[in-house]
Amino acid sequence: MTGPAPETRFLDREISWLRFNERVLELAQDADQIPLLERARYLAIFASNLDEFYMVRVAGLRRRLATGVATTSASGLPPREVLRRILAETKELMARHAGVFQDELRPELAAVGINIIRWAELDSEEREKLFQLFRYQLFPVLTPLAVDPAHPFPYISGLSLNLAVSLRDPDTGQEHFARVKVPPLLPRFVEANAGRYVPVEDVIAAHLELLFPGMEIQDHHAFRVTRNEDLEVEADTDENLLQALERELMRRRFGPPVRLEVDENIRPQVLDLLIRELDINEDEVFKISAPLDLTGLNQIADIGKSGEYSELRFKPFVTKTHPDLADEGPGKPADIFAAIRRRDILLHHPYDSFATSVQAFLEQAAEDPDVLAIKQTLYRTSGDSPIVDALVDAAEAGKQVLVLVEIKARFDEHANISWARKLEQAGCHVVYGLIGLKTHCKLSLVVRREGGFLRRYAHVGTGNYNPKTARLYEDLGLLTCDNEIGADLSDLFNRLSGFAHPTKFGRLLTAPNALRPGLLELIHAQREKAEAGQPARIRIKVNSIVDEALIDALYEASQAGVPVEIWVRGICALRPGVEGLSENIRVRSVLGRFLEHSRAFVFGREDQAQVWIGSSDLMHRNLDRRVEALVRLVEPVQRRAISALFELAMDPKTAAWDLAGDGTWTRTAYAEDGSPLADLQNTLITERADWWSRRAG
Missing domain, CATH: 3.30.870.10 (Endonuclease Chain A)
Known part of the structure; x- marks a missing residue:
């Protein structure tokens, strides 16, 4: 190869990822072409993306540095230089993100009657309304935790929103510190009046005297910790992979902190205490001018989804049934198997409906008495998955159902364990793939008796079998009864569920x-x-x-x-x-x-x-x-x-x-x-x- 030396021909992957999230931020800034509430959602996506980046990529890099196994990346950058650049660019991007919210989005939202305000901007009537909300809905679920010789510094869960509260005992003059966690099930913004929304931590902070009666509230500051939440699942021959993952999920809750977000006006003594107790480096502290945790802007983006503010959203989009799968008449849905026998069907979601294609394929397979077996991979699916329901129905109808559930799908582990058990209880054969590998392929195979022989129908896709994300993710898929693909999938599923050496496939x-x-x-x-x-x-x-x-x-x-x-x-x-x-x-x-x-x-x-x-x-x-x-x-x-x-x-x-x-x-x-x-x-x-x-x- 001619051209630059090897160490200069690759861009760094971590910096490239930050550039991607910067592109998301640019969409949030595009007031000319992106509707206002969609821009709010892009700000939320930026924040959520960055949370995951720190929980996984930055956490992994810090872990490798701490254990001495970090190596120079393909870009030629030493690992400490990569980390230095990540921190520098992240600080700049987070400041820009907060600035877009404060200086652009908030004023524009206010101009259309959606006001995100702070406690000081409320009138007396609104404060009384929120006092009643605090008294009856917030106060009962709050737990103040003191920090003193009898009360060690509490565990701070990852991505939780917290208040650091400084107190003074008027009798002794002694100062104290306490932490109040904002319960994660509360809405991020509380409606004080029509079109006026206050961060929930402001409501709690305004009533701290009820949580600490008899104490003087000196000050309070919001903070948020990001922890290492990457999984390292190692199951030996004597341990079930499901049990190994459940053990690791428990351990993940206590991963070391990798980022501390705080109010930009936090008192130095309080910040020093947080840094010391959390055992976090100063370069991992991010002072933010906007409210912390702007993933909550999804709540604002969803305001009035029933029709109000429609001009502030993308124009409504309804997926359409693929022409080859159109209903055959009133009350007569398409025969999916007949349609696939006529020709292979290339699907493009969300433009082609997932519900009337892939979902209908599996639902018809579950109901069809001529279907003998269904084999399916599941990487991520929705909370109320009709795909899982169809597989359960098929198993209960006596069909052979094999489901390969990838229980190590990042951040969906708990849900996938739940699905695996539900499927097992229904009589499905559930396997978890191969140790050391994640099963990420998107495959479905249906074996159907037709006359005196068996025909295999298949779906091979690029996206998860998730009806909800299928409306938001662009993906491709192929429905086919091609013999070669059917044989390929049979061999691949046999390899995943049993013992087999790697096979050479025809069209895979x-x-x-x-x-x-x-x-x-x-x-x-x-x-x-x-x-x-x-x-x-x-x-x-x-x-x-x-x-x-x-x-x-x-x-x-x-x-x-x-x-x-x-x-x-x-x-x-x-x-x-x-x-x-x-x-x-x-x-x-x-x-x-x-x-x-x-x-x-x-x-x-x-x-x-x-x-x-x-x-x-x-x-x-x-x-x-x-x-x-x-x-x-x-x-x-x-x-x-x-x-x-x-x-x-x-x-x-x-x-x-x-x-x-x-x-x-x-x-x-x-x-x-x-x-x-x-x-x-x-x-x-x-x-x-x-x-x-x-x-x-």
Whole structure:
């Protein structure tokens, strides 16, 4: 490889992630194109994203540094330098986030009658109303905890909102410290009057004398701790994986602090006490000007969802049933199996309804007396999942039901343990995959008796079997009864539920054994075509791209003259447009009302292209530590549809962010004449299912 030295050809993944969250913040600042309440939601998403980043990525880096196992990243940055940059950039982003809330969002919300105010801004009538609320609804659930020789500093749970209270005993003159936790089930903002909302900690702080009768309240300050909540599940041969995970979940509650957020005006003596008692470094303290925990802005974004403030939200969007799955007449829903026998069906959620496609597929399978078996992976699902209900119904009807529940799905562990037990109690065969690997593939297999033989129906997707997120996440999926795919899935499920060596599949590429080698082979084939003077092209759509081997292969393809288009939502460690290295690589990011979640890969041009969709990003965890699956599309109309999707995303007339070789992202949202560029997701919403057929031609 020619070009920059090895230590300079990769962008740092952690800094790249911060750039992604900065793009989310830019959406919150876009007053011209993003409705006001949606901007409030983007501020909440930014805060939630950063919480998880600290709980997992920063916590993991600090743990590796503390144990002496941290190594220089692929970007060439030493681990302590990575941490230093993370802290510096996080402080800047959090300050900017608070400023957007205080200086932009709050005044604009107030202008339309939604006021987020502090206690001092309330009138006497509102204060009386909130006193009654405090007395009857808040006071009974609050527990003040003193700190003195008889009362050690209390445990502070991760992401909880707390008040640090300084007290004085008027009889002795002695000063005391106490902590009051804001119960997490309370609303983040309390309505004082129509359209006037107060942070709940303000209501509690205004009535502290009722919690500490006879004491003088000196001052109070809000604070919030983020803890290490990453899991390291190790089950030996003598321990059940479920039991190992439950033990680790208990341990996670007491992970060490990695971030302390405090009021910007906190008294130095109180801050010193918190730093000392929490055993946290000063560089991990973040002073915030806005109310802490702005994830609560989701509550504001949801105000009046029944119709009020509709002009402050994205225009209503109702998913449509895929044309191939349309009802056959009044009161006669589509026969999903008959539709799949006619042709493979490529789904694009949320534009195509999940409920009338994937969900209906499993519900019909559960009810159909000719269905003998259902095999299903579950990574994340909703709290009241109709998918789980369908699997339970199938098992209770006497069908063989195998469910592979990934109980290590991050932050969904408790829910997945609950689902696993519910499924087991219904008679499903529940397995937890392979030790050392997460099962992240999105697969469903239905075995149906038809005449004198068995036919296998399958769904291979890019998204979770979650009806709720299917309305918010953009994903792809394939419904098929292709014999080769059916055989592939049977072999893969047998490997996951039993004992089997890795298998070579017909239309699947799977991790951890074959996915990276398979993608490298496809990339190299395009490079060889370009070197031979033949048409070549590579298009990749993923959430993140980090894997060094694949990035190096893309660099080599670029140097051979292969045009490479990468459509990434989050992290990108590849440097595009660098002379001698990646002049032919272009990287774009699209963010919007739906979370771009699908993964798609196109190798070649026009009808000669190989097209794959599936569950895997191009990260080490996906390629080495997860069970992932990509499926190859063979129908020309489907392959052209995926290519058309890339044409839209990469069109200069489509609004997006473009990545430069130095790691900076530039948003292009307006044409030279000042008119807004096309919004990719709005284009798909407006043209709906017709978009696929017209452009797939």
